[in-house]
Amino acid sequence: MRLSSLFITAGAFLGAAALCLVAAYFSVRMIEDSSVIGVRAELDREAMTWAEVDANGLQLFMAGTAPTEADRFRALTVAGRVVDAARVIDQINVEDRNNAEPPRFSIEILRNDGGVQLIGLVPAETDREQLIADVTALAGEDAQISDLLDAADFPEPEGWSDSLRFALTALRNLPRSKVSVEAGRVAVKAMTESDGARRRLEADLARRAPDTVRLALDLSAPRPVITPFTTRFVLGENGARFDACSADTEEARDRILAAARAAGLEGKATCTIGLGVPTRSWAEAVETGIAALAELGGESITFSNADVSLIATMGTDQALFDRVVGELENALPEVFALQALLPEPPEADANEGPPEFTATLSPEGQVQLRGRVNSELTRTTAESYAKASFGSESVYTGARVDEDLPASWATRVLAALESLAKLANGTVKVTPESVSVMGNTGNQNAGAEIAGLLADKLGGTQNFDIAVVYQEKLDPTLGIPSxxxxxxxxxxxxxxxxxxxxxxxxxxxxxxxxxxxxxxxxxxxxxxxxxxxxxxxxxxxxxxxxxxxxxxxxxxxxxxxxxxxxxxxxxxxxxxxxxxxxxxxxxxxxxxxxxxxxxxxIPSDPVPEEETALEASDDPAAAPEDDAAEDAPVEQN
Incomplete structure (x- = not known):
């Protein structure tokens, strides 16, 4: 009996122990599951899907890879709101930002009359409020600023700040533009008011660009009106060149340049695309004319609106000249009128030499008129025109009257002086055979303008030669100071x-x-x-x-x-x-x-003695003034 009671009691204890173990097991599992479910739900509400949750007894393990240290701390905080923070075991890793591929940061800034739009991706540390304030300041308080930027939490790439600052500098003078910004690179595409404004802006932006920023410019300007519409091609001993080149379309430009290269043109050449062409057959006519000049072997052909002037090299075979001119007359479109000239050797006066008139413009602005004119009226007119163009105190006249000169001499002299006024410094020379213009200019289109002027003033069969050099430092549109x-x-x-x-x-x-x-x-x-x-x-x-x-x-x-x-x-x-x-x-x-x-x-070199002597012989009264000027101290401070 006692033994049975003992077994019953022991069995009861063992059964109770087993029941306790089972109850404890299920209680722990319930706590684990409820903890995991509760924390998981809270993390999902916070959009932390990267976090992983597991439980072992009362311990809650947090794992996964956090994008940032702040995200790791925030995940632990969220878990601590659901369960006791002491139960949370941190096994979270933080993403290695050094190995992560950063995004491509860029901004497209679009500006027009309606306002400014900023589109793109910027580093999170970029001060967007200051950026918008800067854009508002340059666009005006009334301008509408649209901030369509996104941010990424990556460090600023090298050169980003320099590029962004320079982009805002460029945007200030470009009311209609698109400015693309990347680290170390800024691209500007814009429309300017004129070709001069385009070149001025290009020079200004190129000067202002930091050394750390690569600048890409695509500035355009309205096509200029070219009057007269002129193309002049010269083929001589020194090779082929354009004194002026005009075209109405890009296709016409390419055709004209291809014809010139076939005739012997080497190196870089440009052809201005503009308005004012007399006919859509312009490119065809210029191609045909250049080919004819090449067949003759040299000299020049000038197209001024619908007038065509071909001048052959002195000594060209007459039969060849007649054949080429006849073929050219038949090949040119109907609107064009051709004048052709085969120069004859001049008959020079054995005592005095060939007559000529020269005008010289010095870098200091002094003008000297020398040589021969055909009348007192021509001399007075030339001097008056020079004083009006260059200043009364800057003109010295040493030309003499020769009434045996041709009647067209006055027109040629005045055309030469008008050409000289387009130069910064240089010389023009008038002879019975030609008008030559040589010198330096700050106007890229001066050669074409002079060619058009001489073609218009002198007429079809008058020969002229242009040797004008563009110098950037003389260009007033670039704002380069003296x-x-x-x-x-x-x-x-x-x-x-x-x-x-x-x-x-x-x-x-x-x-x-x-x-x-x-x-x-x-x-x-x-x-x-x-x-x-x-x-x-x-x-x-x-x-x-x-x-x-x-x-x-x-x-x-x-x-x-x-x-x-x-x-x-x-x-x-x-x-x-x-x-x-x-x-x-x-x-x-x-x-x-x-x-x-x-x-x-450093003072420039003094005038050579032979030039001073020449001036003194022509105008004795002027010699003391020249000597005094040479000895006077130069004010440089």
Whole structure:
């Protein structure tokens, strides 16, 4: 009996223990499942689908790869809201941003009369509020700004900030444009008001672009009206060239240039596409004319509206000339009228030589008229026209009257002077056979304009020759200051500041950096000008040491400018030591003023003696003035 009671009691305890174990197991599983389900639901509500949740007893394990450290912390916080934070075991990894491929950041800025749109993807650290404020400032408070930008949490790529700043600079002067911004690259596509405005903007943007930014420009302008519509092709001993080239379409331009290359044209050539063409058969006519000139072997053919002038080389076989001219007359479209000339050798006066008239325009603006004119009226008219064009004080007339000259001489002289007015400096020469124009200009279209002018003024069979060189530094549309203006602007930049050095040394002080940065930017625009960089000291110390110190300091300035990519090949470096004080050396203020760097122009070469003698022989009264001007000091400060 006792034994049975013992077994019953033991069985009861064992059964109760088993039931407890089963109950505990299911209780733990229920807690695990409810914890996982609750945390998972909360994470899904927070859009943290990357997080993984598991449980082992009362412990809740958080796993997965978080995009950022902030996302990892936020996931743990969410789990802590559902279960006791002490139960949460953190096994979350954070994505390695160094190995992640960053997105391509870019902005398309579209500006028109309706406002500005910004479309693209920017780094999260970009100050978008400041960006919109800057765009609003340049577009105007009334402009509608549309911010369609997205952001990505990646570091700014190198060059992004420089590109964005420069894009806003470009946008300021482009009311109708598209500016594309990438790290290290800005592309600008815009319509400008005129060809001059286009070239001015291109030059300005190219100067302003930082070294870290590649600039791509696609600026267009309305087609110009060309009057008269002129093309002039010359084939001579020095090869083939266009003095002027006009076309009405891109196809016409390509056809004309192809015909010129077939006739011997080498190198780069351009043809202006414009309005005003007299007929749609323009390209056909010019092609035919150039081919005819090539068959003759040389000289020139000029198309001025519907008038065609062909001048053969002196000595061309008459039979060949007649055949080519006849074929050209038949081949040209009906609207064109051809005049052809085979020049004959001139009959020069054995005593006086061939008659000629010359006009010279110097870089300083001085004009000299020499040679022969056919009447007193022509001389007075030419002088009056020159004074009206170049200034009354700038014209010297040394031409004499020769009544045996042809009646067309006056027209040729005035056309030559009108051509000279289109140059910055140069010479025109009128002879019985031709009018020649040579010189430099800042107008890219000057050659074409002169060709059109001479073709219109002289008539079909009059020969003329143009040798005009475009120089960028003379182009007023590019805003390039003259050498004198450059020196004045350097003085304005420095103002009350000074380029300073460490005491007793030629090492530039840190405070000089900003001044040199500004001076360098200006000198890049000024280009290759003859500049003397001068060093000066006070009188303290030995004279030889002061001279060497001033030389070394001036050299340090030039080296610093060269390091800033300034072309310094034409610069001279000179140390004057204590020899040229601008204040007394007996006070500290005076000595401080004498320690300085100055920039001065190097004077141009004096007029050669033979030219001075020639001027004196033609106008004795003018000779003393020329001598006085040569000896007068040049104001450069």
């Amino acid at each position: 050498p004198e203006e450059c020196v004045t602007q350097i003085r304005q930049i420095i103002g009350d500041r000074k380029i300073t050095f460490e005491p007793g040394s030629a090492t530039l002080d840190l405070s000089a950096k900003d001044i040199l940065d500004e001076v360098a930017e200006l000198l890049k625009i000024c280009g290759d000008i003859p500049l003397e960089v001068q060093g000066h000291t006070d009188s303290q110390g030995r004279e030889s040491m002061n001279q060497q110190l001033s030389q070394d300091r001036a050299q340090s300035v030039v080296d610093a400018l060269r390091a800033r990519r300034v072309l310094t090949a034409s610069y001279a470096v000179r140390g004057y030591g204590e020899a040229q004080p601008i204040a007394p050396n007996d006070t500290e203020e005076g000595r401080e003023a004498n320690r300085r760097i100055e920039f001065k122009l």
